[in-house]
Amino acid sequence: MAKKEIIKDPTAKKNIFLVVSRRVFFASASILAFLILWEVAARLKLVSVPAFFPPISKIFGALASEAEKGYLWKNLFISLRRSLLGFFIGLLVAIPLGLLVGWFKTFGDLLNPLLQVFRNLPTLALLPVFVMFFGIGEVSKVSVIVWGVLWYTLLNTISGVRSVDPQLVKAARSMGTGNLRLFGYVVLPAALPFIFTGVRISATVSILILIAAEMMGASTGIGYAMFFYQANFLIPEMFAYIIVMAVLGTGLNFILEHIEKISFRWRDDAGTT
């Protein structure tokens, strides 16, 4: 993903202030415009039921008061613990399994039909099943996240292992590379970008499933809080938690995308090896 930047005049001095403000503007302009539009529309009461559509300023007010009262942090902490736990357990299962399935062809072919069936099950439809097995406590919520997260990383890992350039394998073999080293020195590094993409998608998915799981049966967490305020017609508070979710998902993706960019600077989709 080595983007080639077009440099207009490399000798021209760059105004750092201009560069940074330009970047900030591009990163936030559309979001700001949306929020302003919302504020104006709500204040002018351009919607049929104004009570369901509070202005943004009111929503942020609700958010601040939630934070002040400590509810926000408590809910956030509980939700993050659930999703991170589910996320990491999911990775711990998915990556080793994916490496095995990708590497041992026969094993993979044997297991593949079952994996296809499982991955096509809607995750949330399984929540009642997990509740039945694990009760309504933390275990069922974490395990449904594990399940939902598993497939993206698993399938990416499998395709990563299987799409290793045969020329690289040939080159390594010609230098006397044995099976174990071939796996560690060639197959694994070649598969890593694929695996990481799966991990990044899984992270976002873990938040989505968490929210849904909390809405369906919980007494804490940001998903529950949103659901609770909606049921009690405390609309600004409800929107406040929706904003929290948006920030959480976007932030997570942003961080992981940056890690990806830094770690895989060698990757160049346009060129060959």
Added chain:
Amino acid sequence: MSVNEGKEKIALRNLRQIYYIRNQQTKRLEEFVALEDFSLSIEEGTFIAIVGPSGCGKSTLLDIVAGLTRSKGGSIEIDGEKVTGPSLNRGLIMQGYALFPWRNVRKNVEYGLEVKRVPKAERKAISQKYIDLVDLSGFEERYPNELSGGMRQRVAIARALAYDPQVLLMDEPFAAVDAQTRETMQDELLRIYAKTEKTIIFVTHSIEEAVLLADRVVVMTPRPGRIREVVDITLPRPRFNADVRVSADYGVLVQRIWELLHEPDVAPAPAGPGEDGVIDIADEILPSAVL
């Protein structure tokens, strides 16, 4: 020539290789003889070039010598020892470079040394020596995607030289670079060959390249791949593109090989399944586990 002149390094005896290819019309598997009765004795320090039309089994031959494929018949010996698999006493350089994209230039060059379990400090000294030799000093920390085709090929050469194999197997190494770079690379290979005195088997499509580089040019016939003739190249060394190309002997040798490749008394190859692409696919060397 080295002091070891006359000592046999590689003995290829009656090599035979068959692939099974599905006939497009009849849908049946058919035998395709890629290599038939290929025998050659190669002395230590000799530069052998192999020329022949597509599908004459040139690449197949290199894969067999590299130990990546087992031949269906015949045997290979290096220093009197039978070849049973790949080993670091042979270095393979391929047309597609096959550099590890996640390793920078230095780490690519050090790969074979890691397999050999050479200690880290020593590895660095050796890799630097070969990076300098192929004229890539200053690019040690670059990744392959930041290099041009010619530079990548030089990294591939340095990687193969670094673990000091006695035999270099080169499979059309310069086919993917532009004409200018190709000439530079040829001169560089001549320089490296003079410095290192490796035994080299060099497969190429280009008659001119074969004559410029080699001590002996093996001319092959296609389907099945057999040796038509081995032509001794008597041009004096050291050689350089600029000098060799204008010499009269060079023209005569190129013409002689050209005629060998085009002589009509060779039975025309039967058209059919033995297309290039098919052979390449059958040629693929992979542990079954990876596919």
